[in-house]
Amino acid sequence: MFYSQNENELMEIGYTIGQKLIAQDVLILTGELGAGKTTLTKGLAKGLGIQQMIKSPTYTIIKEYRGRLPLYHLDIYRIGNDPDSIDLDEFIFGQGVTVIEWGMLLEDNLPIAYLEILLEKEGDGRRLTLKPRGARFETLLAELGNH
Secondary structure, three states: OEEEOOHHHHHHHHHHHHHOOOOOOEEEEEOOOOOOHHHHHHHHHHHOOOOOOOOOOOOOOEEEEOOOOOEEEEEOHHHOOOHHHOOHHHHHOOOOEEEEEOHHHHHHHOOOOEEEEEEEEEOOEEEEEEEEEOHHHHHHHHHHHOO
16 A cells, blocks of 8 residues: 655656556556546656656547557546447557556456556545556565565
8 A cells, every 4th residue: 555645746656656567567547536547647657758748538538658668548437338439458468558547447348467556535645555456466566565
C-alpha cells in the first residue's frame, strides 16, 4: 500500500512503478471520479520515458504514447457495457504497457494476469492499494516493496 499527500507524490509513485514495467504489462486503475487515475498515469508515463503531455482518454477511449515502451492509455467508462467495441487484445498482447481506467467494468474480458491499483481519497491525499493477479505482478509488487 502507498499513500500520497498530493499530486506530485502520486506521480512519483507512478514513476516508480513505470520504471519497472515491461511489455504486455496490464494495469487496471480503479477509483471514483477525481481519485487520481490520470495523475497516476502521468507518473507511469514518466517512468516509461514518455515526454508527451498525458491527458485523460475519457472522450477518445484510447490514447497511445511513445517512450521506452508504448503506453496504451484506455478509459473504458463509456464502453464498459460494450467491451467488444474495441479490440482489447491489440493492446493487451501488444508491445507496450496497457493502463485501463475503470478496467473492472470489463470483468470477464480482463487478462489472467494484471495489476489492479485501487485509488481511494483519504483526507487530502490518496491511498493506493495494489492487488496483483498472477506471478509477474506478485514479483513486481515485491520489487516495489524494496524500492
